[in-house]
Amino acid sequence: MATIFVGDRLISAGQILPDGQDAVRVSRGRIEAVGRTAELIAGAPEASVSRFAGCSITPGLINSHVHLAGDCSTSSFTTLCSGAPDEVRAVIRRNARACLRAGCTTVRDLGDARGYVARFRDATADVDGVRPRILSAGSPLTISGGHCWYLGGIADTATEIRDAIDRAAETADLIKIMAGGGYVTSEGPTPFDAQYSTELLRVAVDHAAHYGLTVAAHAHGTEPIVRCIEAGVHTIEHCGWRSGPGKRDQNDWAVRQMAQQGSAAGDTTPAVWRKIAEHVTTPEYQYGGQLTWMAENDVTILVGTDSGVPGTAFDQLTLSMELYEELGFPRSSIIDMVTTGAAQTLGLGDETGDLRAGLAADLLIVTGNPLDDLGALHRPHRIVVRGTAYSQDELD
Ligand SMILES: [Zn+2]
Structure with a gap:
C-alpha cells in the first residue's frame, strides 16, 4: 500500500518546490508521485497519510x-585488517546505522579491505538490517609501501593496475587509487608527494572505463592533484592543493582544466574543523580558502567526512556542511551539494538524491526549514530509507 508523507514544504536540489507542493507518495520503496496533498490523495485514496506539521521533506x-x-x-x-569477520561486520553495521541516523541514505565508501563493505552492501536486510545505499570502492590501489598499502590493493605497474581493476570490477562500484601519500601511513610518500605518474593514473582511468567504472583518487598535494587532472580522474579526494607543510597553492590553469573536464573535488573537511581552525593558525589548517577558489572556478564539490579514519564520526556530515555556510555559500547550494548535486556527480541521478517520481524513496523529514537553518538537517525527525520511515531511536 502507498504512503503519503506530508510536510510544510518539499526541497529539491536546494530549492523549495513551487505551487504549494507539500507531499510525496511512496510505494514499494520508490517515489510514485510528488505534489499537493489533496492531489496525491485523490490519485490513491487507499494510501495511508503521514502528516508532519512544521517539517520539510528533502x-x-x-x-x-x-x-x-x-x-x-x-x-x-x-580490526578490518586482522580482526575476526564477525568483529569487522559489527564495525560496519554500527557505522552504517550512524550514517542513517545522521540522515545519510547514501554513502560512498572509498576504501576497505578483503571485500567486507561490498558484501555488506549485498547482504539481505535479514542479515544486516537496514542500511544506507552504498557505493563501494573496495581496496584502494596503491604502490608498494605506499598510502594504506595494508588494505591489500598494491599495484605498481600498468599491468598490475589493470589486473587489480579486473579483480575489483567483480564487486566494486568504482575504483579508488592513492595518487599521493597520506597521513595515516607513517612510512612511504608524504601527503604532498605523488605516488603514481600521470601515465599510470591514465591507465587506471582508461581500464576502469572498460567496466563502466569511475575513478576516485586520493590527493592532498598539488603535484598528485595536477597529475589526476591530466589523467582525467573523476573525483579528486581531499584536494587540498598543498605543496609542503603549511603551504597551500592555487594553480589557476589546473583548476580551470579540472572544471572544464568535469573532475569533481571530494572535500573531506572534518566535523571538528571549527576547533582545529581556532587552535592552529598555519595555512595548512585554514579550511575553506581552496574551496571558495575551486567553487569560483566552477569546480563541482562533493562533501564527505572521511569517517572511519582517526578522530572522525559517522553522524556529523552537517557539521562539515557548516563550513560552507561560514564561507558564504548559499544554503540552497550547500543542500544541493549533499543531495541532488552529489547524486548526479556520483552517477546516481536516476536512482536517488531528488524528489521525483521513479526514484528510490530516500527522504528526510526534518523539523523546520533547512534553508533558514542548516541545523534542521542535523537530527532528522524521520529518515525514510527506500520507502520505510525510521525515527532516530529506531536506528540506534
Ligand atoms: Zn578516505
Missing part, C-alpha cells in the same frame, strides 16, 4: 567519502 543526504570498516580510533583499520 532527499536523503549523501556522504561522498566514508570508510565504513574504519572504527575512528587511532588504529582505525586494525
